[in-house]
Amino acid sequence: QTIFGVNLEAAEEIARQIRLRDIGGLIIIDFIDMKNQEHKKQLAKAMEDFMKKDRSQHTILPLSKFGLMQITRERARPEVAVDTAEVCPTCGGTGKVNATILLTDDIERDLEFIMQSRPRSPLSLRVHPYLEAFLKKGMPNKQMRWFLKYNKWVRIVPHTDYQLTEYRFYDGNDDEIRLN
Incomplete structure (x- = not known):
């Protein structure tokens, strides 16, 4: 019962972080192993409920026999590439300076x-x-x-x-x- 409770709390936080960080692609979650099949089904259902707030298209697969859950998710926002590079003041960006x-x-x-x-x-x-x-x-x-x-x-x-x-x-x- 304790393991199930920990996994439920983790599932809720994972769903929140996936939305918050706009994580996309194939996401694999390794939950603590549970023996009870009913707990596994409840965890999968709970994860679907936690992810209902997510507007991005996603698919949640039930727990595998190894306790892994797979989620595929599209990103909501395009990735923003921030260029933090500066031109070298010594070489002017050429990569070469006089010996x-x-x-x-x-x-x-x-x-x-x-x-x-x-x-x-x-x-x-x-x-x-x-x-x-x-x-x-x-x-x-x-x-x-x-x-x-x-x-x-x-x-x-x-x-x-x-x-x-x-x-x-x-x-x-x-x-x-x-x-x-």
Whole structure:
């Protein structure tokens, strides 16, 4: 009797959830096994009663010998596909960015220009943390090579809000050095 009561409560909630979530297709429900044939018939009838509120076309088959109930149901509303994708700000949606080694060529070209126009000014380079790691790896690393070439230390500062290929130079007053 307890198993029958639990199955009845489950059937009512299942019918409610099917309507609420607008579940369609073939639905298989695995109820707790019941020995009493009369309880199985009552459960099938109860499920039909619970599903009467459902305006979608549906078919309910009685419990199988394994305690499974099959329901086929058409969806009431068409599926709404919500596109949550955004275009990558780094690559513009192409899926490709320039190799870091090519980016360092751009940085070195800009650094060369800055060193010719402001050889005495303190200098820092703000980059994405991945690019910072690339510039500081190895021995001698890029930062050390720049020091040996220009006899000036370029401080490399990681910024997590920068895009992977974004970089900017700053002077000793923390003002951005415009390269355009």
